[in-house]
Amino acid sequence: MTVDEADRHRFLIPEEAAAIRARFGTPCYVYDRGTLEAAARRALAFPNAFGLTVRYAMKANSCAAVLRIFRDLELHLDASSDHEVERALRAGFAPERIALTSQAPSRRLEEFIPRGVRYTACSLLQLERFGAAFPGQGLTIRVNPGLGSGAMNRVNTGGPASSFGIWHEYLEEARAIALKHRLSIHGLHTHIGSGSDPAVWTRVADLVLGLAESLPTVSVVSLGGGFKVARMPGETETDLTVVGEAVRAAFVAFQERTNRSLHMEIEPGSYLVANAGAIVATCLDVVDTGADGYTFAKLDAGMTEILRPSLYGAQHPIDVLAEGRARASVVFVGPTCETGDILTPAPGDSEALAPRDVPRPEPGDLVLIGGAGAYCASMAAVGYNSYPAAPEVMRDGPGDYYEARSRQDLGSALANESGPA
Ligand code: LLP
Numbered sequence: 001m002t003v004d005e006a007d008r009h010r011f012l013i014p015e016e017a018a019a020i021r022a023r024f025g026t027p028c029y030v031y032d033r034g035t036l037e038a039a040a041r042r043a044l045a046f047p048n049a050f051g052l053t054v055r056y057a058m059k060a061n062s063c064a065a066v067l068r069i070f071r072d073l074e075l076h077l078d079a080s081s082d083h084e085v086e087r088a089l090r091a092g093f094a095p096e097r098i099a100l101t102s103q104a105p106s107r108r109l110e111e112f113i114p115r116g117v118r119y120t121a122c123s124l125l126q127l128e129r130f131g132a133a134f135p136g137q138g139l140t141i142r143v144n145p146g147l148g149s150g151a152m153n154r155v156n157t158g159g160p161a162s163s164f165g166i167w168h169e170y171l172e173e174a175r176a177i178a179l180k181h182r183l184s185i186h187g188l189h190t191h192i193g194s195g196s197d198p199a200v201w202t203r204v205a206d207l208v209l210g211l212a213e214s215l216p217t218v219s220v221v222s223l224g225g226g227f228k229v230a231r232m233p234g235e236t237e238t239d240l241t242v243v244g245e246a247v248r249a250a251f252v253a254f255q256e257r258t259n260r261s262l263h264m265e266i267e268p269g270s271y272l273v274a275n276a277g278a279i280v281a282t283c284l285d286v287v288d289t290g291a292d293g294y295t296f297a298k299l300d301a302g303m304t305e306i307l308r309p310s311l312y313g314a315q316h317p318i319d320v321l322a323e324g325r326a327r328a329s330v331v332f333v334g335p336t337c338e339t340g341d342i343l344t345p346a347p348g349d350s351e352a353l354a355p356r357d358v359p360r361p362e363p364g365d366l367v368l369i370g371g372a373g374a375y376c377a378s379m380a381a382v383g384y385n386s387y388p389a390a391p392e393v394m395r396d397g398p399g400d401y402y403e404a405r406s407r408q409d410l411g412s413a414l415a416n417e418s419g420p421a
Pocket residue numbers: 057060078101155157191193194195224225226227267268269270271308374375379
């Protein structure tokens with residue numbers, strides 16, 4: 001599936017963007033319920049042989065309004081910290097539908113596990129601590145299968161250069177810890193990176209199933225997230241039915257080989273939310289650096305709302321809503337005093353500027369940044385230059401919005417400051 005020019009913001013037509021600016025101000029995140037639900041339904045239809053759990057990786061977007069939509073569609077959750085578990089519980093998720101898969105050892109296991117929260121040990125230390133606290137219980141282990149993937153190195157979470165999960169050569173050590181504490185390793189989890197191509201998925205499935213073969217107590221295999229989404233025109237999005245068929249076949253072959261019918265989990269983050277979000281922004285200023293330089297449009301949204309371009313050289317569609325304007329080659333930047341606060345870097349190279357051909361922006365113009373539902377509100381440099389967090393708005397249908405989180409005011413940002421005057 002590719003995204004074409006006309007389909008960029010999918011849900012947000014210019015009139016609606018103007019109405020949102022008038023009502024909530026800019027910068028402002030807007031999420032679309034219909035797009036979120038459609039993506040969830042596609043994920044729930046992922047082909048599988050012996051059962052499927054779709055576990056939304058809530059780190060992509062942990063806004064309660066988004067979580068509640070997925071809760072009502074019966075999705076499960078992948079929480080990546082104690083704090084995310086807390087947010088999931090507050091959004092009304094049953095503890096049994098939340099799995100804590102965290103890089104950091106939990107500080108709240110004694111509270112969460114008796115309530116029913118599921119646990120994935122991501123290191124031998126985590127496994128040891130879980131075993132000491134809850135001998136005899138079942139859990140999942142996250143394994144680094146030795147293979148990584150991802151749209152760029154920064155989002156690759158497998159292979160020898162990645163610290164995530166128990167290195168696959170240490171399964172013997174994991175087994176010994178499990179034995180010591182009478183733990184049952186019933187789940188095997190991997191997540192090798194984000195933005196992976198479909199072919200990688202089949203290889204991951206084979207690798208993980210190979211590991212499952214040496215862990216006879218495993219009945220659930222999670223393949224993690226990382227389905228590629230198409231944010232920019234011309235990009236190709238993962239077709240879940242195609243990937244799913246190949247993965248399904250691998251599970252069937254495993255069953256024929258071992259007589260074990262494994263339940264499958266997938267853990268998409270971006271796939272479920274990326275194209276269900278946009279940032280409505282305003283052009284604040286336009287400057288240039290002379291005949292041999294660049295034209296820069298300064299927006300009121302930048303790394304304080306969307307860090308992905310600065311961090312990864314990630315590409316997001318940017319539309320200047322100005323009819324009939326002459327076109328120009330423009331570099332879009334954010335409002336902070338930071339050279340890296342750039343919205344249009346070269347693909348995969350956050351250091352290089354890549355101007356876009358757009359209607360020449362003027363101060364006051366409305367500008368839309370697309371593909372902003374995943375890792376934008378949840379992963380921004382909020383507070384830098386003391387800009388407060390932007391509001392998040394849910395679009396329930398055409399012209400039907402509610403404020404899911406209001407704009408942060410400086411008072412609440414400073415509320416925890418103390419010390420002598
Ligand atoms: N499961 C686990 C254990 C993960 O660590 C992640 C992402 C996911 C699932 C979901 O991956 P997704 O389907 O969203 O690709 N912040 C980056 C991506 C790195 C996310 C790290 N973990 C981005 O802006 O694309």
